[in-house]
Amino acid sequence: MPRAASRVERIPPYLFARIDKKKAEARKRGMDLVDFSIGDPDLPTPAHIVQRMKEATENPKNHQYPSYEGMPAFRRAVAEWYMGRFGVRLDPDKEVVALIGSKEGIAHLPWVYLDDGDVALIPSPGYPVYRITTLLAGGTPYIMPLREENAFRPIFDEVPEEARRKAKICFINYPNNPTGAHADDGLYEKAIRLGRDNDILICHDAAYSEVTYDGYRARSILEFDKDKRYSIEFHSLSKTYCMTGWRIGFAVGNSEAVQNLGKLKTNIDSGVFQAIQEAGIEALTGSQESVEAMKAVFTRRRDLVIDGLDSVGIRVDKPLATFYIWARVPAGYTSSEFAETLIERIGVVVTPGAGFGDEGEGYFRISITTPEERIREAIGRMKGLTFLRKQR
Numbered sequence: 436m437p438r439a440a441s442r443v444e445r446i447p448p449y450l451f452a453r454i455d456k457k458k459a460e461a462r463k464r465g466m467d468l469v470d471f472s473i474g475d476p477d478l479p480t481p482a483h484i485v486q487r488m489k490e491a492t493e494n495p496k497n498h499q500y501p502s503y504e505g506m507p508a509f510r511r512a513v514a515e516w517y518m519g520r521f522g523v524r525l526d527p528d529k530e531v532v533a534l535i536g537s538k539e540g541i542a543h544l545p546w547v548y549l550d551d552g553d554v555a556l557i558p559s560p561g562y563p564v565y566r567i568t569t570l571l572a573g574g575t576p577y578i579m580p581l582r583e584e585n586a587f588r589p590i591f592d593e594v595p596e597e598a599r600r601k602a603k604i605c606f607i608n609y610p611n612n613p614t615g616a617h618a619d620d621g622l623y624e625k626a627i628r629l630g631r632d633n634d635i636l637i638c639h640d641a642a643y644s645e646v647t648y649d650g651y652r653a654r655s656i657l658e659f660d661k662d663k664r665y666s667i668e669f670h671s672l673s674k675t676y677c678m679t680g681w682r683i684g685f686a687v688g689n690s691e692a693v694q695n696l697g698k699l700k701t702n703i704d705s706g707v708f709q710a711i712q713e714a715g716i717e718a719l720t721g722s723q724e725s726v727e728a729m730k731a732v733f734t735r736r737r738d739l740v741i742d743g744l745d746s747v748g749i750r751v752d753k754p755l756a757t758f759y760i761w762a763r764v765p766a767g768y769t770s771s772e773f774a775e776t777l778i779e780r781i782g783v784v785v786t787p788g789a790g791f792g793d794e795g796e797g798y799f800r801i802s803i804t805t806p807e808e809r810i811r812e813a814i815g816r817m818k819g820l821t822f823l824r825k826q827r
């Protein structure tokens with residue numbers, strides 16, 4: 436076999452391999468694992484969306500190649516949803532492109548904008564796709580640390596002049612994976628200023644914009660970039676409508692950026708299965724009751740986890756969004772050691788923060804995509820750990 440291209444060799448080792456191994460070993464020993472590591476809603480896709488999909492698969496027109504950029508009706512549904520949700524008007528023909536999940540668009544964006552040596556500003560801890568696809572595209576990541584003392588928001592003024600000059604894109608993600616942090620208006624204003632002053636396209640990943648609690652409403656970066664000059668925003672139906680397996684999302688914003696992304700995609704994929712786009716239209720334009728119901732379930736789980744962690748001496752503020760709880764590991768442990776210890780001793784799986792970048796060290800992530808009784812079970816087991824009790 437020939438050697439894989441150096442591009443592929445640049446992909447960093449899979450950081451969760453050790454955790455996966457520990458999980459497999461624990462299972463082999465017959466341990467009952469409570470798995471908090473999966474960022475995938477355990478709730479089913481709402482029935483009305485599934486029904487629309489069933490009907491749409493019967494239509495032979497949907498069996499053919501879809502259009503690359505998404506059906507006009509899907510793009511119109513996106514524009515309508517956007518106006519209703521954020522009060523931002525979008526031209527469905529020029530400012531909206533359908534994606535095979537938002538990951539697909541996020542992963543392709545560095546290929547659209549980065550030549551060898553160009554810089555992408557990337558948050559750490561962060562969704563690993565930003566950094567890895569920047570490397571694959573031949574770009575250079577410049578890491579913007581997200582620190583707890585700054586509410587897990589980047590400080591753009593700390594990015595050195597040279598990195599700013601070489602940067603062509605900047606990823607931000609709010610509500611944030613893995614920290615559960617939300618943005619304030621100032622963050623978006625500063626991001627737009629960064630884009631304007633340095634000719635940088637701000638790429639806002641808003642995959643969790645609808646997974647919010649306690650009355651918090653996340654905002655779109657396009658509410659701040661009114662002329663859509665500096666930004667592109669990625670949205671997903673995965674989390675909002677529990678549709679992770681369906682693979683549908685969209686990008687909106689600056690028309691040149693949206694169309695450049697579309698141009699790249701015409702040479703790579705052939706669009707989203709039209710029946711899935713029809714289901715997407717149903718999701719965006721139909722009843723939103725399921726979203727409220729999902730948020731109620733996640734709110735209860737969030738509170739259970741936060742109270743449970745508190746009872747074992749790990750204190751965390753309640754996140755207002757996402758289904759992630761980001762907590763400090765107990766003193767004396769790295770995030771991987773802590774995660775491995777939990778699996779070995781009590782069969783509880785959490786994600787070590789270091790897997791989301793160097794700045795994630797010292798933290799672990801709990802995903803609340805696990806039913807309440809399993810959360811109670813895990814907390815009960817954690818109470819038995821003497822090294823946690825010592826934290827109190």
Ligand SMILES: Cc1ncc(COP(=O)(O)O)c(C=O)c1O
Pocket residue numbers: 474535536537538539541562608611612640642670671672673679683684
């Ligand atoms: C921050 C963030 N962005 C994007 C995605 C991708 O979602 P999808 O490709 O399912 O739309 C995820 C998935 O976990 C995520 O956590």
